[in-house]
Amino acid sequence: MERLKEVIYDKKIALVHYDDRREIYDPLTILDGLTGDWYQHNIITILENNCILGDHYHDYNEVFFTPTGGFYFILVDIDYPNKAKCFVLKKGSRILIPAYVAHRVICKKGSILIGFGSKKFDAKHIFKCDDGIISTFKRKSKFSF
Numbered sequence: 001m002e003r004l005k006e007v008i009y010d011k012k013i014a015l016v017h018y019d020d021r022r023e024i025y026d027p028l029t030i031l032d033g034l035t036g037d038w039y040q041h042n043i044i045t046i047l048e049n050n051c052i053l054g055d056h057y058h059d060y061n062e063v064f065f066t067p068t069g070g071f072y073f074i075l076v077d078i079d080y081p082n083k084a085k086c087f088v089l090k091k092g093s094r095i096l097i098p099a100y101v102a103h104r105v106i107c108k109k110g111s112i113l114i115g116f117g118s119k120k121f122d123a124k125h126i127f128k129c130d131d132g133i134i135s136t137f138k139r140k141s142k143f144s145f
Helices: 131-140
Strands: 008-010 015-018 023-025 039-045 051-058 062-066 069-077 085-090 093-097 101-107 112-117 126-128
Antiparallel strands (some): 062 093
16 A cells, blocks of 8 residues: 555644734644654754755654644655655644655744654664655755745
8 A cells, every 4th residue: 555645644733722922732732643652753943944854764653743834745655756745834733654655854944843753763763765766856846935
């Protein structure tokens, strides 16, 4: 089965209050509705506009949540390197990326991304993409902030 069909994109996750001054998110509810064990991996702050992250895949599932928005995800199932699915993460949204789905992320300066994995973080579980997947990323990377 094509893994891109297993991607989950949700909007307005963990929002508990908003008014003209702020939006408040409950960090304990970011993973609500997702099954299995999850481990916080990182909090990424973006310092450069249109920088590119990723260009890799893992042998475990990942979830990313952003309270700020500003991320363009390009996803490619490593078994179908010519097919891609793209998502714009806006503030309060999250995306579940299944294992063996390669990802490239184009980022907006000042944005924040919080990452989780279905395994504890270990750099040995990060795999570089082959040239076919990189080529697909490049075709879909016509996005900028």
